Amino acid sequence: MTTTTTLHRATAAASVPALRPERKVRPSVFGTVVLLVGALYCLMPVAWVLVASSKSAGELFSTFTFLPSTHLLDNIGELSAYRGGLYWRWMANTALYAGVGAAVSVLVSSMAGYALAKYRFAGKTLVFNLILAGVLVPGVVLAVPQYLLLAEVGLTNTYWSVLLPSLISPYGIYLCRIYAGASVPDELLEAARTDGASEWRTFSRIAVPLMGPGLVTVFLFQFVGIWNNFMLPYIMLGNDRLYPITVGLNGLLNQGASQPAMYTSVITGALLSIVPLALLFLTLQRYWKVDLAAGSVKA
């Protein structure tokens, strides 16, 4: 795999016109300011969550916004104690929905994308155009029709009701098709077939490794998408033991007029819920780098 990629890159680089001699580039003040503002915009809310989750209920809205306090562990304890540790069950549910959903989605997307890129069959353009159209339809719009469909077969309010709609991702299929088209050379597939490899073997041993960075991208997209999804589980689920974190925490804020909203628990819960996502990004980061580099050479 390494040799082919290098080869591929070498040919790609050769076709690029020779670069002009390097000039000393002064950093633009304007650009730096824009980027700093952008960074601030993205990091401020995270900093707020971090600080707010260390405050007790009494301090939350009365002390200075960015003044940290010492109650983080108390808040985590209180959140864990809420109805017998229900929060951790929500966390496990979310991991199940996102993990299984993203993994199966990658499998489906890679197979579909590969087939669309590398096989010729009747109706291929139609299928691909339909999938492209699917990319344009936001998932939120589909939640209610999906609810009615699943209600027909009595599947609402089960794990399946959230998992099944997450398995097919038009965007993932689209991305895989593009990626398979760009990174899997036809000659390689011909060679594999000549050597007597079955179609499945060709796909799993030749195409999938080449598509690796693209598949990681699809996995992360789907994982984050399902992890943060609110509308679908909100509509599908009535049993709070099946809730993901998003729907569960929303419930803590909407307790009816006669109950106080549990702001501290919600903020602490939100903070804890981004920890697995951050870890996932850090571990899969190197694949992203490969992906970005590969893309930049080809462009």
Next chain:
Amino acid sequence: MRLHTGIRVAAAVAATALLATACSSGSGDSGDDTADGSGGKVELTFWTWAPGMEEAVAVWNEANPDIQVTVNKQDGGDPAVTKLLTAIQAGSGAPDLFQTEYQKIPTLVSEDALADIADVLPDGTAERFAEGTWQSVTLGGDAVYGVPQDSGPMQFYYREDVFQQYGLSVPTTWEQYAQVAEQLHTADPSKYLGTFSANDAGWFTGLTQQAGASWWGIDGDAWSVDIESAPVQKVAEYWGGLVEKGVIDNKPMYTPEWNAALNDGSQVGWLSAIWAPGVLQGNAPDTAGKWKMAPMPQWEEGDDATGNWGGSATSVTSQSTHKAEAAKFIAWLNASQEGVNLLVSEGGLYPADIPSQAEALSSPPEFFSNQADFYTLAAETAKGVQPFTYGPNVNVAYSAYNDEFGKAAEAKQASLFLDAVTAMQATTVDDLENQGFTVTK
């Protein structure tokens, strides 16, 4: 390259397998046992957001192995109703038992979401409740769409320490309330006696109920809408005046800002209902022992009228296949001494069941331990709840309230408060007619 038959077969097999597992696990997971055999174990699901329900249900499950109830905690109020109605329209997915706020019952009945349990309730259930409360679950007819759980008679809550500090007296009339509001705000411009909340239609409804309004009326088969009536206009004009003067805040309740204001003492009073101690404890934990409760200020000196804000019944849904068992559970939960004791001790609710109140409410709520006669006084005020009829499109009237009064409160102009009432009336009548109801004018 053509797609090989091997792949096609594999894809077809995979798709069928997925469908098969999906369907088979579906029938197993849906919970409702299809075999309704006599004497078998019955499982009921209960959608609620009232606190303490799981603990109360645990006691029931212990004693009734044949009728097992599972609590599914829901988002409070409107979201749960929307979810229930979606499930009713989809034909499956609704729970057996549902917490119904009184103002939502007409809507749910008109959508056929609730079952009539008049035949399966124990005799004498109706006699345990105040007539007005019972009427809200029967809608004045013979059918019974639930058993009342708790109610929310309104009172005035105030910071006793701040009142003493500024030498204020507790207002007994609305005229005095306006004077005290002005005195306080003049003495310390950062402090307010209360706020006009354009987010809480239920609160405003309660205030107009006290003044003698009833927003809807049933006239044979026809509905009438009386939002634009003298009592509502009186209340709107009064609050518009206070907001325009600036002696009352115009920020909505239940926001982080309002929570902070309660906690740091810039909101000195709250016109609220009997469940206020729980909210104050959660939102303003630093003010424990500093609050007192008093009856609502009155429009006429010496009256004892009040309104209702909040409170729910427990109903059986029309999709339930175990109506008798569900009704048996509800009767225990909301209309027996054991159940009511749990409502109070585990959930901090103010029970609607009158015979059980004395035993269940023997000590004041923790946050008001400084007011020993809390529940005695509350029971006095509860007698003054004025009659009120909710219509089938409360949600429309309430969202019109949010829109119209939101603008008026933002602009701080008293005249706009009266315009808002007119607009609410028009919106509500139009919607009823569009839904196909007969509306008398």
